[in-house]
Amino acid sequence: MHRVGYLLTEGFQVMALATQSVFEFANIVTGKAVYKVQNFSQAGGIVSSSLGLHVDTLPLTQAGLADSWLVAGTLTPLTPPDADVLQSVRGLADGARRVAGICTGSFVLAQAGVLDNRRVTTHWAFAPALRRMHPSVNVEDDRIFIIDGPVWTSAGMTAGVDMALGMVEKDLGSEIARSVAHRLVMHQRRSGGQSQHSELLSLSPKSDRIQSALDYARKHLNRPLSVEELAEVVHLSPRQFTRVFTAETGQSPAKAIESLRLEAARLLIEQSSHSLDVVARETGFRDRRHMREVFMRGFGVPPQAVRRDSRRMV
Template sequence: MGFIAMSRHICFLVYADFVLLDLSGPLEAFSHANRARPSAYHFTIASMEGGSVRTSAGVEVATAALHTIEHLDTLIIVGAPAVPAGGWVKLMATAVRHLSTRARRTASVCTGAFVLAESGLLDGRVATTHWNYAPQLQARYPSLRVDGDRIWTEDGHVWTSAGMSAGIDMALAMIEQDVSSDAARFVARMLVVYYRRPGGQRQFSSLLDFDPSSDRMSAVLSYIRTHLREELSVQRLAEVAHMSARQFSRVFAATIGVTPSKAIERLRVEAARPLIEAGNQSFEEIARGQGFGNADHMLRSFQRVIGRTPQELRRAIRQAREEGRAAGAGHMT
């Protein structure tokens, strides 16, 4: 085919009603990387049987049969608007497990993680998917550890990402690993996306936007949001829910998906983050204002929730702004 030896073969595995952006986003990222390093990647879009595959948007995409794929570097299973279901999932999972033995890494975007989990490749690993499906993934596959907050994860040779644009974030991280940070930064600028949202960054307002079926838990979440600066004990929240402390802890975790203490911590981190990125207040001021008590406690919470310290976030924002100003000046010359 004329590809140089260093060219890495990326295979995207699709199926009926897959989300086009889960394919096109990462594909465009890898394609743009070829402008930074010619022939860094080449691509195949595959399905189990090959032929035309319909997307959730109704667009038809031509594919190769999966059994024809050879010399594979990276296999990426794309996602769909709903959890993959049906007998074909087990068949695809078996094929994925077999093909992964010939790939340097295997990955998924959004609900593609369900196929990856069915293959057994996620057993004992940390994985993510779209926040809306994370509880279902964890319940169906208890042998893996689902972190529904993360944008993407890398655990050994297996990668997973959340939905939609998170596939681009994962691709950027792969490009940085395969080619260079300069190449990944170039791709981010060309796609007009941030370089780079770390894997540990939370998915967009997943807890804030969660709408529990329980009115009591909705009331508790509202109470937490409006009292972040205060001491929020389980007993206090149980009183808001009109439950015993023991019953409240059990119902809250079952309904929200995390313990009350983790929910409070995440909400505080989410409230503090824009203040940190704005850079107008000291870390101590922000920590006291959002209920952390002090900057050290806030630092540890940020490390647990998003995998980055407040200092790293502030530096990253400053760097992004400087790069944006530099890029703008470059366009004007």
């Protein structure tokens, strides 16, 4: 049995507990108790989340040896926990097969000295502070999760679910991980190398009509996708569609579609072994050269550099 311990500190972010469902469903999928999950705090007893949810925890003195330790993040990561907590974290890291920081839980690991000279990530909003406070830590603020030896760190809270799923994949294989993701109704299994930012989220349309147009575009990126076609999908004239689209998203339809193509191409480059010619064709660029031009304009690097960097991620 693989023992998984969660270290909760006062004011922990409740989304951290959602990652426990990944281990729960791994047990369900395999039909046996592969994982035993327990919640701990320094002294034990009731610990309150930032939302006010109370969780009963075991004291770390009863922790014994665990295979994996996951440190929950808080909404106030710049305030370090007590010295005894940091001392405990150092001991936990030394005795475990792996240790992980969920979102701003990486701050606790950094304050305990566990992240020195390692590649890590955290929520994008706190990444500059982590970099400034701990210059010996190599912070990469645009990754879903990063594995550096026995140390795992994730971005914002939903990325913790992806990280936990990555642990299941490493422990039990890709088929079990896929089955767990399916049970959890995860639309997409995200690898650690993915960006924290979503183009669809940043466009943030205000109406279902424009959202439908964007959903249609994302599913048909390998086509030219004219304004006329998109307008017809949502039953507007091209002129009306352009006006409403621009008002709701702050971008023209052409610019938004290019951004969606760019994001889709980046994901294919990071996650597949398709040639760049195939990626360009599948995501609607005229050719490989056109895709390179858009990558240079959008990311400042060519597609080859994105693929090379993704191969460095575990």
